[in-house]
Amino acid sequence: MLTLKNLPWRNLKGYAGRTAALLLFAALMAVAVFGGTMMIGGVRNGLDTVKSRLGADIMVTPESAKNEFDAQTVLLKTEPGYFYMDASVVDEIRSIEGVEAASPQLFLASAKAGCCSARLQMIAFDPATDFTIQPWIEDTRLSGNLGLLDVIIGSNVSWASAASDNLIRFYDTECNVVGQFAPTGSTLDSAVYMNFDTCKALIQACREKGMFKYEKLDADAIVSSVMIRVAPGYDSEVVADAIRDKVDGVSVATATNMVSGIADSLNHISGTIAALIVAFWLLGMLMTVLLFTLMMNARKREFASLRAMGASRGILSGIVVREALTVNLLGGAIGVLLTGVILFSFNRLIGESLGAGFVLPPVPMTALLAAAALISVILATVVSAWITVHKVNTMDASLVLKEGE
Template identity: 40%
Template sequence: MKSIRSLPFVNLIKKPARSVALLILSVFLAVSAFGGSLAVMSLRNGIDSLESRLGADIIVVPYEAATKGSYESVILQGNPGAFYMRHTVLGEIEEEIAGVEKLSPQYFLVSAKAGCCSVRVQIIGFDPETDFSVTPWIERSYGKTLSDGDVIVGSTVEVSTGDDIKLFDQRVNVVGQLERTGTELDTAIYCNVNTVKQLMQAAQVKQLVDYNGSDPDQVISSVLLKVRDDYDIDDVTSDINLHVRGVKAIRAKSMISSVSDSLSGVSSAIGVLIAVIWLLSLIIMAISFSMINQERKKEFAVLRVLGASRRMLSSIVFREALMLTCAGSVGGILLSLLIGLLFADSFTAAIGVPFLLPATGTIVAVGAVTVAATMLAGALTAAVSAGKVSRQDTGVILRGES
């Protein structure tokens, strides 16, 4: 040891059991604060991603798909699946329903086993002329419009841009990969209406898909609608359900809301959990510091005898606490990140809500706040017991201990 300034560090190193116990408490504080905040933010990101991905006010699907609930599985979770209805639904809505600003069809197809993929892959076709849902998302990643025979793939599809893949024996060209959504949509393949029609034809030829007895050119899977600002979305939804036969119009927000509700429940639960863990950890930390400092009373008295001021003594206790909580909080943050990265997918699968980690800058900011909060908590709890110890008369301690 070179000077008294090194004493806090030496104390921590030479009393490993004591240090590790307090370090674990700091890790708990950091994991609950950082991990909890990150979980809530990731869930919120997932929902935002879903909402922007959907981009529609109303979704119209075949009536059977609505009653079976399969539309939610395909549209929101992106699970492989398909359903079809007559393509004239588009015209019927345009003619009979007032208040529609935009509408665009989508086509779903499930590959048996793509050349690229070891699992069934969802193929989603859209009309670039009218689409307002997939195109903005694709433009962010690809920057251009998809040509015939081109596909763009979800973030987890294991192919590279420029690869040719075979779907129903049709060769298509992969021109790009989309940003992650945290849902099964990341495993889907997207193409324009001409390409999907070609694939649907090929699937029919191979007798892999039945379009309710219709020609592939005569069917669509869903219609996405944007409602004019001066119209009520609920009214337009009801109008479609009343006037268009064999379909079910669903307000998009209501689809998201069930997911949002579960998110809000999870967020509240995480919030309560963080508060409880912090409260308990702070109490345990305060008691630990108090007990440790009581046990070290004689040591502090010796330092006082040798000329340490009360301030110097408090500074030693304070710096020990800061070093421990700093190390503990950094450890807790790394642990949270590791858990987040390893178990994000399992988490998504377990709660049915997409889990998207925030941007690096946000993670760093949350990490910095966590380190500061944990160090502050440690410093405050240590300060209380340090103040108590340093206020005691050295003579009284020596008298009591000797």
């Protein structure tokens, strides 16, 4: 049954072509605002996550590994690899002023066809001194006490293809997968984490297969990297310089260096996306206003007829505003929904395309951004409806009706 409340909806249904165009532009505005802010938020979130997961102020690696390890890109793209230096550097580093904690890590890479479709980076930590991976394990609510041949896999390590019955095989050695980390949007997601004993056992297995490229090294006397936490009140760069001066044969990178690649991408992406948001929103609003103005001209006899029937200006305004709100909110919701589905389905691909760490914002933030996108669409509604309402209310209905058909 026809009512004043459903009259706007009936009008929208009656002008299907115009309504479809309005839906499209409202959806476009929502996609631009929601998609754009989610992308910026995703890259920013990725940067924050990587910073927190890196957990160290300084990372020391062998100078000889320069070809395999680039501090500025290692978190974004790197081939799994391994390199070593003498374990004595750990004590040398600990003796430097400003170093509060130093914990060694040991690296290995899986064989290409050993377990998975691609090679995996293995990162081992020293449970006694580690301050980077164990907090991550605790945050993920996993047991911090990894036993021999227990591993935790990064979020990008495909569980289905990598594991069967919670087992993953490296160099014919079966390891227990005891958990999987949440994504960080960095290469940390493609690694397998274990303690030193497990890594040493895998180095031995690798060696036995003749695949270990450093045959003469003693696995008990080597480390791949040293993660350093700087004492409060000390500058990371100053401490890094001190390490460079006093420890031979090492390459020193600060966390700032390591995330600078992501930070640069963030700045670049944020600027581009912000410009696109503004451009698409303005285009969407312009088209919405244009369509509403055209609608007003096409339907001015309808509005004048309603005046003749006794509709007050308030009633006509209500009809126009409800039409605008209905179509724009529906279009906005479609845009938000589509964007959400695409972002959540292809977030990894998007991160790779952007060349930056990409972690989608958490649900409450996503909901806030979706609401902001809808509010931006409502803003366009207000502008377009105001222009139309103004025209409807200032037109001379008697003159419009006298003009004939």
